Amino acid sequence: MKNILVIAEHDHATLKTATLNTVSAAQSIGGEIHILVAGNNCAGAAAASARIPGIAKVLQADAGHYAHHLAEDLAVLIAGLAKDYSHVLAPATTFGKNLMPRVAALLDVTQLSDIVGVESTDTFVRPIYAGSLLATVQCSAPIKVITVRSTAFAAAASEGGTAPVETVPAAAPLGVARFARQELTQSERPELTAARIVVSGGRGMGSGEGFKLLEDIADQLGAAVGASRAAVDAGFAPNDYQIGQTGKIIAPELYIAAGISGAIQHLAGMKDSKIIVAINKDEEAPIFQIADYGIVGDLFKVLPELFAELDKLPPA
Amino acid sequence: MKILVTVKRVADYNVKVYPKADGSDVEIANVKMSMNPFDEIAVEEAVRLKESGNATEIIAASIGVSQCQEVLRTALAMGADRAILVETGAAPEPLAVAKLLKALVEREQPDLVILGKQAIDGDCNQTGQMLAALLGWGQGAFASKLTLGEQETEVTREIDGGLETLILKLPAVVTADLRLNEPRYVKLPNIIKAKKKLLTTLSPGDLDTVLAAQLTTLKVAEPPKREAGIKVADAAELVAKLRNDVKVI
Numbered sequence A: 001m002k003n004i005l006v007i008a009e010h011d012h013a014t015l016k017t018a019t020l021n022t023v024s025a026a027q028s029i030g031g032e033i034h035i036l037v038a039g040n041n042c043a044g045a046a047a048a049s050a051r052i053p054g055i056a057k058v059l060q061a062d063a064g065h066y067a068h069h070l071a072e073d074l075a076v077l078i079a080g081l082a083k084d085y086s087h088v089l090a091p092a093t094t095f096g097k098n099l100m101p102r103v104a105a106l107l108d109v110t111q112l113s114d115i116v117g118v119e120s121t122d123t124f125v126r127p128i129y130a131g132s133l134l135a136t137v138q139c140s141a142p143i144k145v146i147t148v149r150s151t152a153f154a155a156a157a158s159e160g161g162t163a164p165v166e167t168v169p170a171a172a173p174l175g176v177a178r179f180a181r182q183e184l185t186q187s188e189r190p191e192l193t194a195a196r197i198v199v200s201g202g203r204g205m206g207s208g209e210g211f212k213l214l215e216d217i218a219d220q221l222g223a224a225v226g227a228s229r230a231a232v233d234a235g236f237a238p239n240d241y242q243i244g245q246t247g248k249i250i251a252p253e254l255y256i257a258a259g260i261s262g263a264i265q266h267l268a269g270m271k272d273s274k275i276i277v278a279i280n281k282d283e284e285a286p287i288f289q290i291a292d293y294g295i296v297g298d299l300f301k302v303l304p305e306l307f308a309e310l311d312k313l314p315p316a
Numbered sequence B: 001m002k003i004l005v006t007v008k009r010v011a012d013y014n015v016k017v018y019p020k021a022d023g024s025d026v027e028i029a030n031v032k033m034s035m036n037p038f039d040e041i042a043v044e045e046a047v048r049l050k051e052s053g054n055a056t057e058i059i060a061a062s063i064g065v066s067q068c069q070e071v072l073r074t075a076l077a078m079g080a081d082r083a084i085l086v087e088t089g090a091a092p093e094p095l096a097v098a099k100l101l102k103a104l105v106e107r108e109q110p111d112l113v114i115l116g117k118q119a120i121d122g123d124c125n126q127t128g129q130m131l132a133a134l135l136g137w138g139q140g141a142f143a144s145k146l147t148l149g150e151q152e153t154e155v156t157r158e159i160d161g162g163l164e165t166l167i168l169k170l171p172a173v174v175t176a177d178l179r180l181n182e183p184r185y186v187k188l189p190n191i192i193k194a195k196k197k198l199l200t201t202l203s204p205g206d207l208d209t210v211l212a213a214q215l216t217t218l219k220v221a222e223p224p225k226r227e228a229g230i231k232v233a234d235a236a237e238l239v240a241k242l243r244n245d246v247k248v249i
């Protein structure tokens, strides 16, 4: 078998944790693992990749046109390198989802999205229909191009390795797309996909001010804040808070859902959480069917009470 | 400016689907089928571009079984000018769809192709990016805003950290996310009018495209079920459980 190439997601200086989950998926396929760090002044991220135990080699491609991770330009680079590999893996984040189909098409191979299980070197499990079904699929393509669902693979260790870092030449820019600007949500809270606790609100929050109740509780618990699509569409919360089939997929230790009915598209993003708490005034709400603890009641009464109870709680 | 917009026929998003009894695939016989919700958003965007004078012609395309004509008629009722069905057997893989679309693009020469970002059956989220790669075009995937210029288009994309705006040279590929627009309800007179619009059927052979499959579905199953837990009376009881029973806070 040839080797496995993992495409690192990073901000040039540091690695995104989803890269570690992707390495772990690569480890369960088995074989020698290389990591590609393509960026602009990305020595920091390359060094971080080299410290992951068990990595054979880090490839660093540094160029100005990789500064914004444009799929158009990265795909050319990766397709050029991929011919030496049996598998090319990236996280199933918006970074990987944007990039990997483009890589696969340049290689004239199919792509596997969002795998949650590895059965063998060519057989993988992936969710379909908003996660209501799991398909086991066998892939006959000579190069398997895959995105990995982070919540399904524990993060690989990040320290202890000493892989060599090799420079690879950048590919010429394609010149069809350029970066204009970014509006990133600023927050002191942990990142949604990495948070141990997530407090999430739906249409029942009624307004952006309603979300303030959730934010206060999130801050007590050191939690991230999430939202349903309805809450995002209504403008109560920014788009990157959305959890679900078409938003973020998370599996925290504790998920608290307030004013969320529990549509299948929402459950798709959080049903693998360890403990689920639902607060909803409708006792028939489907969210209660998967909640470990449910409170039937008005969230505008329950949330302030929860805040007060947490406030009283001695440190664990 | 000419726009090609793609529509897929999928199990309606409100329907719960099950595996076939032998676990070989998804059971979609007798399931209510509709236009993929993301494709509705794609069609709506194309129609708005025409209504605002930015586009002159909208062609809706679908790839799949002959019943896909229904979703094409819906696209025509929403405001597409004509439709093309590339009739194939069971749903081809995204790469095969992208190759058929590339052939259609070469035939029709659109300035912009708008697709839904993913189809809610396979949840692959691949076809638009693959099409852009095959054409060597720029891609604005997961678009929540689209501004069309003469030579370029500005696309705002929903990314994990927030929003990102790219400028793409035209022609380009854009894939629609949920917040690009809210699709209109189709009115009865438009449904009637749509019946008279041109719908052409082609075969993959007409497009000189051979469809190779590289994936075999070995099994389809339901994930392990989560059991419903208990109701607690109030916040105090909840906090006690979370602290003492499951120790997550």
Ligand SMILES: Cc1cc2nc3c(=O)[nH]c(=O)nc-3n(C[C@H](O)[C@H](O)[C@H](O)COP(=O)(O)OP(=O)(O)OC[C@H]3O[C@@H](n4cnc5c(N)ncnc54)[C@H](O)[C@@H]3O)c2cc1C
Binding pocket: A201, A202, A203, A204, A205, A227, A228, A229, A230, A231, A242, A243, A244, A245, A246, A247, A248, A258, A259, A260, A261, A262, A263, A264, A265, A266, A269, A279, A280, A281, A282, A285, A297, A298, A299, A300, B013, B037, B038, B120
């Ligand atoms: C293609 C597609 C993709 C989608 N992707 C996603 C996705 O990624 N994520 C997602 O979340 N959704 C997604 N959806 C939308 C999904 O189908 C639901 O519409 C959405 O999740 C509903 O959000 P909600 O639960 O906040 O709102 P609702 O369903 O309106 O529920 C609101 C709940 O709040 C409760 N409530 C109201 N007031 C109070 C109060 N004062 N106290 C307590 N409870 C109260 C109500 O009882 C109700 O249960 C998608 C839909 C489609 C078609």
